[in-house]
Amino acid sequence: xxxxxxxxxxxxxxxxxxxxxxxxxxxxxxxxxxxxxxxxxxxxxxxxxxxxxxxxxxxxxxxxxxxxxxxxxxxxxxxxxxxxxxxxxxxx
Numbered sequence: 772x773x774x775x776x777x778x779x780x781x782x783x784x785x786x787x788x789x790x791x792x793x794x795x796x797x798x799x800x801x802x803x804x805x806x807x808x809x810x811x812x813x814x815x816x817x818x819x820x821x822x823x824x825x826x827x828x829x830x831x832x833x834x835x836x837x838x839x840x841x842x843x844x845x846x847x848x849x850x851x852x853x854x855x856x857x858x859x860x861x862x863x
Contacts, residue, residue, distance in 0.1 A: 772826040775833040776856040779848035780811070780820040788847050789818055795841035803836065820848070824856060 781789060800808060800823065808823035821842060827833035834853050837843055843851065 772828055773833075774856045774858060775825055775827055775830070775853055777808075777823040777825070777833075777837050777851070777853050778820065779842065779851040781818065781847055782849040785847055786817070788845055789842070792841045792845045792847060799839070799841055830855060 803825065805823055805825045808821065808825070810818035811820035811822055813819045823837075825833070825836065827836055830853065833855075837851065837853055842848065
C-alpha cells in the first residue's frame, strides 16, 4: 500500500457545516483505520481545513476514498488535493 495525503481548505462561513458533519466524518475515517489526520487551525484555533494521511493501493482509489468522506459529500471544502506521500526518517 502507498501513503497519500489529503488537504482540504474549508469554504468561507462553513463553521456550522463542519460541526454538523464532523461526527459522520470522524466515524468514516475511524472505520477506514486512518491513524493520522485532523483539523488545520488558524491563529485563533478555529478549524479552517483538514489534513489526512492514509493508505491506498493507488491514486485513483485514494481519490475515491476521499470522495466518499462526509465532509467532501457535504461540500465543506473550497479546495481539495490528494497526493502520494513518502515519509522520510530524518537523521538525528
